[in-house]
Amino acid sequence: MEDRIEQLATKLRAADQGVAFTGAGVSTASGIPDFRSEDGIWQDHDPQQFHIRAFEQDPAGFWDGMLPVYDDAFDVDPEPNPAHEAIATLEKQGHISAVITQNADELHQSAGSEDVIELHGSMQEVVCQSCKNRKPFSDARSRAESGELPPECGDCGGPYKPDGVLFGEELPKRALYKAHALAEKCDVFLVAGSSLTVQPAAGLPETAAKQGATLAIVNLEPTPLHDVADYTFREDVTSVLPALAESV
Ligand SMILES: [Zn+2]
Structure with a gap:
């Protein structure tokens, strides 16, 4: 493995632009369940509760x-792990310019990453459905817990929705546009902790590989792009990424 990490580090050093792309596997190392997989959190709760139609029909x-589901998912105060820290280090060193993430927990920002493109929004914020005013999730949550259902916008009275993308909801267009633009011009595209099965996000590494970028995938399970990637590491993200940040 060391040889291949060294080779990838060389590619990153030579790159004008590197990009990281992260999925649930980076968050599970911080104790956060995988919200979009069939097992985990949905063993005990009905995913239809998290469908955009459920919100539209009955926000209260x-x-x-949602509150008990959220409590289950975030009962420990999650902290960034060595994979988040390594990605933040790569950005500080100038080897990657941004991290595109499918995670909605803001742990990349907590670790110090500055350019974070959130394809699935953020579960740490809420958005007013009328005036698009944003507030910390914790504000809306404490109001909901004290009986204000749904919690409403202080400016216009519209209902707050978690910013995190719900089932059945489209990905935020601006984030998706930025992510595509990066995939189309980067020299190295580094996937970490994603099984690359959730579209349209999974198309990004393919776009990068097609235009000639070096594609590296760090994921315990095989991915559909196994044969397309230049480097695959079927290893833990918390061991490969720190080693990469160290050698680059
Ligand atoms: Zn409002």
Whole structure:
């Protein structure tokens, strides 16, 4: 493995632009369950509760049902792990220019990453559905817990929705546009902790590889791009990424 990490480090050193792309596997190392997989959190809760239609039809019921799910998912105060820290280090060193993430927990920002493109929004914020005013999730949550269902915008009275992308909801267009632009011009595209099965995000590494970027994938399970990638590491993200940040 060391040889291949050294080779990848050489590619990153020579790159004009490197990009990291992260999925649930980077968050699970911090104790956060994988929200979009079929097992994990959905063993005990109904995913239809998190569908955009459930919110639109009954915002009060949505919030009432969501609070215990949220408690289950974030009962420990999650902290960034060595994979988040290594990605932040790579950005500080100038070897990657941004991290595109499918995670909605803001742990990349906590670790010090500055350019974070959130394809699935953020579960740490809420957005007013009328005026698009944003507030910390914790504000809306404490109001919901004290009986304000749904929690409403202080400016216009519209209902707050978690910024995190719900089932059945489209990915934020601006984030997706930025992510595509990076995939089309980067020299190195580094995937970490994603099984690359959730579209349209999974198309990004393919775009990068097609235009000639070096594609590296760090994921315990095989991915559909196994044969396309220049480097694959079927290893833990918390061991490969720190080793890469060290050798680059
Ligand atoms: Zn509002």
